[in-house]
Amino acid sequence: MNARLPFLVLLGGPLTVTPAFRARVAGWRSVAADSGMRHAEVLGVTPELWIGDFDSASPDLSAAWPDVERQSFATAKNETDGELAVRAAIERGAGDLVLAGGLGGDRSDHALLHCVLACRLRAEGWNVELTSGREDAVALSPGRIEVPLTAGTVFSIVGFSELNGLTIDGARFPLDDYTLPFGSSRTISNKALGPVAITLRSGTALLVTRPDPNDKG
Structure with missing residues (x-):
């Protein structure tokens, strides 16, 4: 694990993008999970991987990013698209993770899972931050x-x-x-x-x- 390599993971929850956050993540490597890809344009990033079952990504969104590598999974699977995206980022060398779109939204089960996942990863040695743009969360460890x-x-x-x-x-x-x-x-x-x-x-x-x-x- 390279603790100095920040990675942006785009998740499907809401994201209010501020100029400060956009500037912060400029040039970062990134991975998108399903409909989380909709945050890429406003953030000015091009994810190196788009992953998921693509059940919530619109046809227009798919057409807008034809050149991004995709990994498709069946809808019936053992992990959420978000967890798959986080795993892919770690496999690509992520040390510090920012989960954009990881809080809030109309799927509280996914948002809660992201919080628990962040705590687990922090215990395993990764620095993890979640953000909706209006709220931020950081997993704490001893x-x-x-x-x-x-x-x-x-x-x-x-x-x-x-x-x-x-x-x-x-x-x-x-x-x-x-x-x-x-x-x-x-x-x-x-x-x-x-x-x-x-x-x-x-x-x-x-x-x-x-x-x-x-x-x-």
């Missing part, structure tokens, strides 16, 4: 992470297990070496005072942020 948030940014830590040794610095509601029970809402809707540092001794969690402090959603 250790310390510093997040360059602006003052007023709303953020939450969603635990997928009991979280031990949780410390939050730089927030309206700080914590120090706290044990967060599984299923607790204690760490939902915090606010950054500026850059935030999070330390976790053990457990599995997702950090969810809303980049626009004025977006109350």
